[in-house]
Amino acid sequence: xxxxxxxxxxxxxxxxxxxxxxxxxxxxxxxxxxxxxxxxxxxxxxxxxxxxxxxxxxxxxxxxxxxxxxxxxxxxxxxxxxxxxxxxxxxxxxxxxxxxxxxxxxxxxxxxxxxxxxxxxxxxxxxxxxxxxxxxxxxxxxxxxxxxxxxxxxxxxxxxxxxxxxxxxxxxxxxxxxxxxxxxxxxxxxxxxxxxxxxxxxxxxxxxxxxxxxxxxxxxxxxxxxxxxxxxxxxxxxxxxxxxxxxxxxxxxxxxxxxxxxxxxxxxxxxxxxxxxxxxxxxxxxxxxxxxxxxxxxxxxxxxxxxxxxxxxxxxxxxxxxxxxxxxxxxxxxxxxxxxxxxxxxxxxxxxxxxxxxxxxxxxxxxxxxxxxxxxxxxxxxxxxxxxxxxxxxxxxxxxxxxxxxxxxxxxxxxxxxxxxxxxxxxxxxxxxxxxxxxxxxxxxxxxxxxxxxxxxxxxxxxxxxxxxxxxxxxxxxxxxxxxxxxxxxxxxxxxxxxxxxxxxxxxxxxxxxxxxxxxxxxxxxxxxxxxxxxxxxxxxxxxxxxxxxxxxxxxxxxxxxxxxxxxxxxxxxxxxxxxxxxxxxxxxxxxxxxxxxxxxxxxxxxxxxxxxxxxxxxxxxxxxxxxxxxxxxxxxxxxxxxxxxxxxxxxxxxxxxxxxxxxxxxxxxxxxxxxxxxxxxxxxxxxxxxxxxxxxxxxxxxxxxxxxxxxxxxxxxxxxxxxxxxxxxxxxxxxxxxxxxxxxxxxxxxxxxxxxxxxxxxxxxxxxxxxxxxxxxxxxxxxxxxxxxxxxxxxxxxxxxxxxxxxxxxxxxxxxxxxxxxxxxxxxxxxxxx
Numbered sequence: 069x070x071x072x073x074x075x076x077x078x079x080x081x082x083x084x085x086x087x088x089x090x091x092x093x094x095x096x097x098x099x100x101x102x103x104x105x106x107x108x109x110x111x112x113x114x115x116x117x118x119x120x121x122x123x124x125x126x127x128x129x130x131x132x133x134x135x136x137x138x139x140x141x142x143x144x145x146x147x148x149x150x151x152x153x154x155x156x157x158x159x160x161x162x163x164x165x166x167x168x169x170x171x172x173x174x175x176x177x178x179x180x181x182x183x184x185x186x187x188x189x190x191x192x193x194x195x196x197x198x199x200x201x202x203x204x205x206x207x208x209x210x211x212x213x214x215x216x217x218x219x220x221x222x223x224x225x226x227x228x229x230x231x232x233x234x235x236x237x238x239x240x241x242x243x244x245x246x247x248x249x250x251x252x253x254x255x256x257x258x259x260x261x262x263x264x265x266x267x268x269x270x271x272x273x274x275x276x277x278x279x280x281x282x283x284x285x286x287x288x289x290x291x292x293x294x295x296x297x298x299x300x301x302x303x304x305x306x307x308x309x310x311x312x313x314x315x316x317x318x319x320x321x322x323x324x325x326x327x328x329x330x331x332x333x334x335x336x337x338x339x340x341x342x343x344x345x346x347x348x349x350x351x352x353x354x355x356x357x358x359x360x361x362x363x364x365x366x367x368x369x370x371x372x373x374x375x376x377x378x379x380x381x382x383x384x385x386x387x388x389x390x391x392x393x394x395x396x397x398x399x400x401x402x403x404x405x406x407x408x409x410x411x412x413x414x415x416x417x418x419x420x421x422x423x424x425x426x427x428x429x430x431x432x433x434x435x436x437x438x439x440x441x442x443x444x445x446x447x448x449x450x451x452x453x454x455x456x457x458x459x460x461x462x463x464x465x466x467x468x469x470x471x472x473x474x475x476x477x478x479x480x481x482x483x484x485x486x487x488x489x490x491x492x493x494x495x496x497x498x499x500x501x502x503x504x505x506x507x508x509x510x511x512x513x514x515x516x517x518x519x520x521x522x523x524x525x526x527x528x529x530x531x532x533x534x535x536x537x538x539x540x541x542x543x544x545x546x547x548x549x550x551x552x553x554x555x556x557x558x559x560x561x562x563x564x565x566x567x568x569x570x571x572x573x574x575x576x577x578x579x580x581x582x583x584x585x586x587x588x589x590x591x592x593x594x595x596x597x598x599x600x601x602x603x604x605x606x607x608x609x610x611x612x613x614x615x616x617x618x619x620x621x622x623x624x625x626x627x628x629x630x631x632x633x634x635x636x637x638x639x640x641x642x643x644x645x646x647x648x649x650x651x652x653x654x655x656x657x658x659x660x661x662x663x664x665x666x667x668x669x670x671x672x673x674x675x676x677x678x679x680x681x682x683x684x685x686x687x688x689x690x691x692x693x694x695x696x697x698x699x700x701x702x703x704x705x706x707x708x709x710x711x712x713x714x715x716x717x718x719x720x721x722x723x724x725x726x727x728x729x730x731x732x733x734x735x736x737x738x739x740x741x742x743x744x745x746x747x748x749x750x751x752x753x754x755x756x757x758x759x760x761x762x763x764x765x766x767x768x769x770x771x772x773x774x775x776x777x778x779x780x781x782x783x784x785x786x787x788x789x790x791x792x793x794x795x796x797x798x799x800x801x802x803x804x805x806x807x808x809x810x811x812x813x814x815x816x817x818x819x820x821x822x823x824x825x826x827x828x829x830x831x832x833x834x835x836x837x838x839x840x841x842x843x844x845x846x847x848x849x850x851x852x853x854x855x856x857x858x859x860x861x862x863x864x865x866x867x868x869x870x871x872x873x874x875x876x877x878x879x880x881x882x883x884x885x886x887x888x889x890x891x892x893x894x895x896x897x898x899x900x901x902x903x
Contacts, residue, residue, distance in 0.1 A: 113235060114126040115537070117523050118455055124612070124624075125614050125626045126612060127219075127221060127697070127699045129218040133215060133241075137252070138861055140894075144210060144213070145161075153176060155785070155807075156800065156801040158180055164336055166646070169340065169435070170197070170202075174801075175236070177792075178232065180202040181202050186237040187439065188238075188239060190441055190519070191461065195435065198568070199511055200513055201637050204465075208238055211250060216236065216237070219234050222234070222629070224632075225595060241282065244278070244280040249269075252899075254895060256893065258296070265284070267282065276354045278351075287343050292336070294336075296338060296892070298871045302329065302377070305326065305330075306330060308330065311326055313411070314418075315408050315410055323410055333377075335377040336375060336881070338885070338891070342373070344371075348365065351364070358446045358448075361443070361444055365438075365441075367436075371433070373432050373433075381423050383477050383481045384481075385398070386415060387400075397482070399488050425497045426503075430471070440463075444457070445458075453525075454522055455524060459518070459520075461515075468508070470508050471506065471562075474507045507554070509549065510549075512547065515544070523537035529585075534582065536579065545571065547570065548569040549637075550567050550569075563646065563647065565642060568636065568642050569640060579595055588615055590614045591611070594609065596608050600633055602634065621686050622686075625682040626679070629678055631677065643665055646745075648662060649878075651715065656738050656739070656740065660877050664714055668747050669747050677705045680700075683697065696762050698758065704752070708750075709749060712732075715835070716728075716789075718732070751787065755786070757780060763775070770816070776811045778808065781805065783805075796834065797875075798877050801884060801886055804830070820850065821849070821851075822849045823847070825844055827843070828844075828887070836876050838876055843873065843888065847863065858899065858901055861898040866893050872884075
């Protein structure tokens with residue numbers, strides 16, 4: 069067995085402890101038992117080679133289950149998005165507009181579809197409402213997590229597509245014996261946004277293996293935007309009394325210019341409600357001395373809801389007497405209308421109304437996700453031993469989504485023609501049932517994955533054995549989404565949308581080598597070839613070096629290429645409308661939310677990337693328990709599949725750029741009726757930064773102490789000629805130059821207390837250059853072991869009740885909820901019973 073140096077021990081501590089939000093009251097006994105029970109060689113996230121230790125060239129952060137519980141997390145997305153290495157605007161509990169109830173991770177802010185999510189080292193099926201491009205993290209219950217490993221460099225050469233920004237590998241509870249029941253809950257200081265989680269875990273050993281089973285139920289209650297005094301009142305031009313040609317009626321029935329807007333915040337969720345039911349199981353069964361059967365099963369049902377203000381309905385009405393107008397289907401302009409300045413434009417006038425008498429728009433989703441994996445692993449007694457693994461993984465996601473109180477624009481138009489007096493001067497409530505309906509859509513995702521890999525030691529060099537892994541995979545992904553028929557026909561007052569359906573398969577082969585060039589220098593090399601049924605093939609490579617300069621200092625660096633294959637929705641997605649927050653430089657639009665037609669392209673090719681990391685791990689012998697890691701990173705993506713920046717296109721067209729007008733379907737006079745955002749392979753990303761972690765463990769005052777500080781400095785984030793470094797916007801989220809997490813824990817024999825803070829640096833609004841001030845969130849927690857069986861945790865998040873920064877044209881609630889804490893101070897408590 070290899071003898072570990074001071075450096076090696078420090079690396080293991082820094083990896084197994086949480087690099088971000090590190091190990092609050094960490095369960096060291098649990099980790100030690102897990103290490104002791106493992107075989108001599110283990111597999112580390114970022115490599116298929118079975119290793120004797122955790123010393124790799126790639127930076128990996130680990131968050132263990134005890135940290136998760138002590139911090140009061142009840143969802144995987146909350147765990148991940150609190151890390152300094154995350155950016156952008158990943159969907160989550162506070163994403164009310166257009167999220168479909170999904171929750172995602174966005175490593176480096178490079179896009180949720182560029183971060184690969186694994187479950188126990190194998191791919192997780194994309195999930196959501198159908199034909200999804202990323203994993204819905206709601207499908208993975210917190211109760212089943214043993215630890216979360218975050219690989220923070222490109223890993224396409226090891227795992228294939230989607231691992232451009234890195235990998236999140238969620239390791240589940242296994243080899244568990246006994247019964248454990250957890251009850252966790254939280255509530256805001258405003259007495260809303262309640263969260264409840266109840267879970268149970270049961271496991272037992274046999275002569276040949278272990279079986280672990282779990283159940284989880286979570287219930288997340290909602291919070292309304294109108295219940296927070298910091299949320300600015302909305303001012304929409306769609307008002308309940310209706311407007312004709314931009315004019316509204318005064319108390320005397322005269323048509324005058326609109327002076328007030330509609331406050332839509334009173335009918336919108338700040339935290340969206342959701343219920344989740346999960347079952348999971350793990351099996352490890354030794355068939356004989358050389359073959360082991362493993363399996364895991366996960367099923368999750370999600371019932372979620374979003375709510376926004378009543379539908380803003382708009383119809384273009386023909387005016388009687390105008391050229392080519394059907395006299396049976398038109399409106400007559402009376403004297404009050406003409407006196408108010410209402411006049412047709414090309415024979416038509418727009419009528420707008422906030423359909424409050426129909427009720428709020430309520431979106432509901434019911435999703436069912438199942439994921440099953442079965443594997444055989446063994447050891448061939450050749451040379452020093454060859455390990456082999458053969459597995460099959462199946463994932464399926466089915467969803468039904470509904471939008472209540474939608475408006476059929478065709479029926480509304482006909483109703484106005486037939487009942488002009490009721491709509492313009494009276495009460496149209498009697499006609500609401502004729503024009504309102506419930507949208508019903510269905511969708512799903514399907515994945516089959518067969519994988520085989522062998523690994524071992526090829527031969528010995530003077531400095532040690534050359535390790536290798538050789539593998540092959542076959543994967544088939546398919547997805548579909550079928551919108552409501554009325555939406556497909558474009559007859560709804562919401563945006564028109566086409567169906568999506570498609571599939572592709574890929575065959576992959578790969579190999580890895582770990583070569584000890586000397587006792588101090590080790591090289592890691594990977595090569596992968598993927599052949600897709602859609603765009604063709606891709607080859608990627610990875611090279612890494614670790615150099616143990618001294619027993620205290622290890623240097624590491626990695627260079628890699630990567631790719632991301634276009635997914636089902638990008639290749640086969642139907643056109644879909646999206647109401648984006650934009651500035652109209654011509655001033656023709658009444659609202660900042662402007663309809664944009666999103667298009668896909670079956671001829672898209674793969675994105676290509678290069679990534680580099682370089683850094684060190686330092687553990688000075690003079691200060692026992694201190695470790696420092698520092699890594700510089702850089703990612704470049706070419707041929708990026710992206711939608712060109714519509715706001716930039718608007719500005720360029722307004723300035724006279726004819727090509728921009730043609731690309732985005734804008735007329736020279738600023739007509740945005742056909743505004744289009746196409747998917748293309750002409751995009752790029754260029755981002756770089758520095759990650760630094762300092763961890764110090766020591767004893768003082770009769771207590772065990774742990775101090776952890778994790779910093780990410782974003783040096784650059786540029787995409788498609790736009791510099792997002794240090795900026796924030798409603799469409800793209802936040803790219804703060806500095807983000808920092810600090811944590812300190814004091815632990816006694818049967819209790820622990822902790823304080824942590826999370827810093828989000830100053831940013832500049834991308835739209836108007838306004839400064840968004842920095843924010844510092846404070847959290848406290850305490851854990852007490854009541855007995856050998858009972859443990860209780862209490863905590864407060866956002867202790868000082870910091871308010872989110874107001875963002876001009878943010879994507880909701882006057883801010884960007886995916887970036888800032890919008891719920892405010894929260895109190896949480898958890899109780900664990902284990903026997």
